Amino acid sequence: MGISNNITAVLNFVALLCSIPIIAAGIWLANKQDNACIHLFRWPVVLLGFLILLVSLAGFVGAYWYKETLLAFYLCCMAILIGLLLIVLVFAFVVTRQDGSYYVPGRGYKEYRLDGYSTWLRDHVVDSKSWRKIRACLADSDVCPKLTQQYITADQFFAAHISPLQASI
Template structure:
């Protein structure tokens, strides 16, 4: 039974160390290749999670392989701290990504897209402040999110019934459908002579300039925040799996150490 626990312990720690390396690699990737990830919202959580998880997992492997009791105690304490840290961050992401303070219905393209109310104080302060949004907007323009307009137009035609087109592309790369603009080609939209169909600020904000487009539109901000929430949900699932694995490791470790301590007490009492 002890050997089985030892093998399971090593296997799970190898898994968590690989998880840590993947997180660090992902963080580095988001830093180097911005692309669609201009928000960079995953970079810091992945880096912190990856480094802590990898270091603690390696520490557990060393303590187990070389039977260093003092290192094992430090490992247990640190693993408990890592679990608490991941649990707190996971709860925070669930709270931000899933708690509705209101639902906003925005017509983007051919579909109605329901997103979480971006007027929540935290999201508004963190992502939609003038300074921060200016950086996100510049990044979106420089990264060429809307550069392949032909591809966007084809994807829109194929997926508008299924609602699969990215909110970021629809909100930032074309004028909102409710404006009633006429599309002359894949990169040029013309305003009706009577003006926009509805008196909405996004209609007047739209520009055919490929460096501006709808990057200052509210629909683009909604699309960006929706994209952020989608990424956080994916990260939340990964963190939840890690927490379960780490909790099992912690149980095995504390149980094994308790058995070792009991054996030593029995030997000392007989002596």
């Protein structure tokens, strides 16, 4: 077996081992029924873990025993996964590029307007189904109680340097 096959086999074995915690995290998320925020991430994480497991297994077996058909399958699947990852990254960058913020005199934080965000993001936040999910996530978090404990007066709140999420609540 050549050096390149050894390197491919080792890297795919490491990827195979890394897929196990991803699958376990997805199963753990699937068992947490009480949190609305993780609802969207449950099964995609499990699916991603299984895809990584299958592709890395094909790459490992193909490289270790020099099975050309498995190596070809591995290369095609890896190219598709990398292409999908690039598409998702470009989409996320385009959608979140604008932040809708502007400075307000006398405030320690920026104000945010929905008009400053991308059209796709604006349409999905304004949608009543999406907003119910977002509101449920915010209600489940401990952001509001922490703010009331940390800032007692309105002047303290307005002078504080807080995150956009904290300012919107």
